[in-house]
Amino acid sequence: MTTSVGYPSGSSHSTGLIDVDSLFCGKLFKDKTEMRSQMRMYAVKHSFEFHTFKSDNKRYVLKCIDEKCSWRLRATKAKASDSFVVRKYISQHSCDSALRNVSHRQASARTLAGLVSNHFAGGKLPLRPKQLMEIFRNDHGVGVSYSKAWRAQEHASELARGIPADSYEVLPSWFHMIEKKNPGTITYIKADSDNKFRYGFLAFGASIRGFKLMRKVISIDGAHLKSKYKGTLLAASAQDGNFQLYPIAFAVVDSENDASWDCFLRCLKTIIPDEENLVFVSDRASSIATALSVNYVHAHHGICTFHLQKNLETRFRASASLLPIVHDASRAYTQYDFDYLFTQISNGDPDLGEYLWQADIRKWSRAYSPSNRYNIMTYNCAESINSRLKET
Structure with missing residues (x-):
């Protein structure tokens, strides 16, 4: 009897999802490439090594690395x-397990990735190379270097999530x-001009509808992307009356420059109109200031007081004792207190x-701000959103 191996619908990267714990005569593999990959994983999972005795476009013969061992497998093309169908299979090992090498010859980075790809699926936080090294050592008895664990991490992420090029293609x-x-x-x-991706913008309907209930202060910031194509994730976020973060819109761009910020704010303006009681909070990047002056003429542009404070710490080290007063002045509620x-x-x-x-002072003080900034004196809202999305 032959048994067909099942593959997830629409997936070509199914290595880590196929159960190969049961090998028997008549077992069917999709093709030779798939069988070779599965047999490597099988060897790692069951702590033995094999060598390829014969391999061509019609047959695939494996033997245990110990020539005296009885384990062997022979498969031919259907x-x-x-x-490829398993025609002969002797499952018992007669070799001494104590002689098996910790540096497993079948334990390539791609093979190891297939064993742990389930840890990268479904929005799970990806495992770090050092965590993978522990898993390979404890669960499979295989010792790997940090560099191999890092490569396994990259391959496992591709198996579970696909490659960046495919993601952009289906965007x-x-x-x-x-x-x-x-x-x-x-x-x-x-x-x-070559019809290649440049900018992408997304604002969920629920976020758009709910913004009318938020404080009219929008934090904007960018975070570097770490995929193959790099780029930057721009985010706009607000805060509700209970100090909870509220994401509004996102964009994927090449970098934080004049053109990308202009595109992001033009898109944002279609859902949040320009108003005098609207406030934007950001760092002091000139590209943001330029884009805001063009797209949000009536809105107020406030700068992040934390970012300003860091600049002062570097520029005015001799006046460090005055910096706490600057902090208090920025948050003063009345102009009288600020002036003092x-x-x-x-x-x-x-x-x-x-x-x-x-x-x-209109940009960094609460007392002289033309519009109400509430308690939002930094762009921490946007940074917190970016931090929350960092692993994903």
Whole structure:
């Protein structure tokens, strides 16, 4: 009797998902490549090594690495098919297991990846190379170097999640289904002159509808992507009345430059109109300031006080004792309190006072902000969203 091996629908990377624990005469493999891959995993899982005795386009013969051992397998190509069928199989080992090598000859990075790919599927946090080294040592008795564990991590991620090129290829159809299943969702894809991906924008319908209940302060920031094609993830987020983070929109761009921020804010403007009571909080990047001045003329652009504080720590080290006063001044509720604190800063270090004045007190102080910033003095909202999405 022959048994067909099942493959997940639509997947060509099924190595880590097929059960090969039961080998028997008549077992059918998709093709020779698949069989070779499965047999390597089988050898690692069962702690033995084999060598290829014969291999061509019609037959595949394996023997235990110990020539005196009885274990062997012979498979041939099925007629009118690329499939390979096990014709002869002796499952018992007569070799001494104590002689088996920790540095397993079948334990390539790709083979090991097939054994742990389930740890990378379904949004799970990926395992680190050192964690994989422990799994391979404890569960399979195989010692691997850090570099091999790192390569296994990369291959396992590809097996479970696909490769970046495939993800970009299906992005238009994925966006289409997102819009279909989530009413009110806005998506946008921009390609270059060679019809290759350049920018992608996504705002879920639920986020768009719910923004009217949020505080009208939007934090914007970018985070570097670490896939093959790099790029940057731009995010816009807000905060509700209970201080909870509220994601609004995302974009994948090449980098944080004038063109990418302009594209992101133009898309954002289609769902959040330009208003005088709207506030954007970001770092002091010139590309953000330029894009905001073009797309959100009436909205107020505030800068992140944490980012400003870090600049002051580097630039005015001699006036470190005044920096806590700068912090208090930025968060003062009334202009009277702000003026009192700012006078102390200017008297203590005129250069620091002038620098802060030139930075525009409307941008970094709550008291002089033209619009209500509430408690949102940093772009921590956007950074927190990016941090939450980092592993994914």
